[in-house]
Amino acid sequence: MSEAFLAILKRDLALAARAGGGGELALVFFLTLVVLVPFALGPDLNLLSRIGPAILWLGALLATLIGLDRLFQGDEEDGSLDLIRASALPLELAVLAKGLAHWLTTGLPLALAAPLLGLLVALPAEAMLPVAGTLLVGTPALSFIGATGAALTAGLKRGGLILPILVAPLTVPVLIFGVSASNSALGGTVPFLTPFLILCALSLATLVIGTIAAAAALRQAD
């Protein structure tokens, strides 16, 4: 059983590395978004550093959402989803493997790139690590909330914008606690650990709920 799990994980990682169009595009999109913000707000470094964590979090959220519709669509089109459904591996674990691969190729690089992009919005040095840390523990939640939306819209020919519309309202808690943990590292009355631990809890809960819901949605689409 764990062999099948690892096989799906490896396959998705190899696909992401060789076929392109996944993680690295999300990174470029993230960079573009962060670069666009100062043009809209003006080059005021004080303002930028104050709202820096918010910019990075919004950028990561949008960059994650943008590629999500392909999570199950490719497998649905070439029939490998039917093979996965027919295999002995529970569909929940298959979804977990695919979600994990999505996070490893999208969320993890975004979190690692965040300190670099932080330089662009004049993020203070002491806030770099907390922002990267919140993104590291928060982006799995985005991947797995998104997996539910991707599973619901897997068979759609004219999906497109529907996925972000479904998923975005559900990411409100993650965004709130991600940004508030990052901001508390910049100073404030709330200790860093409180929102950070709630963010971890959200990620863990989403990991379970998202996996089960996505697997249920894939079964219904059959």
Next chain:
Amino acid sequence: MASLIELANPTRFMRLSSRLLPWFVGAAALLLAVGFYLAFFVAPADYQQGETIRIMFVHVPAAWLALMFYSMMAVSALGTLVWRHPLADVAQKAAAPIGACFALICLITGALWGKPMWGTYWVWDARLTSVLVLFLIYLGIMALWRTLDDPSRAGRAVAILTLVGFVNVPIIKFSVDWWNTLHQPASVFRAGGPTIHPAMLWPLLILAVGFTLLALALHLVAMRAEIMRRRVRTLTIFEAERLDRLAAEVAI
């Protein structure tokens, strides 16, 4: 033939609902008339808020109903996924626009009330924000209904989305509360407010029941329309198949 068997239960529903509907409409009209009369002519103006307090009589029932219809949709979603009740997804599809409407009414009346009271149409207060997010979830559910063509498949997909949303709504409420208290500790909202006077409470309760009956009547009408729509769809498919067979026979 499966669709014919499915029609058996809805037929009973159609008969029952056509008998219930006039009573619902009549009771709703009566209660709304009495409630609005009491609210506009009998209930006193608030000593602080003046005449604008009368917005409350629409605002508060709308907020209740927006939440009630979402809960009803979650129960229908369970009905679709667990019990496979043939009417559950009809009930859920019919409930979504009505719930969204009440959320919108709640937001608009809230904005109109906010302008004279707080001096602004919109405040990023925790309660307002949660209703706004609820409204967005309603819109997402309606969008998913429209993008999936096959009603039974759409019903199951929307049921899953509804349940995921239902789990999320309390989390969103909690996090928005946290977010708001973090950003503006001294809110324009007075916590609690004065306890409500019976002269205002009675019209409010009567109107709440009246609006609920009105919403249920609308829900019944929407469900009947949806059942009719599905029958037309099934009949169209049968007719197309018959014509196909006819054409094939002629060709032979």
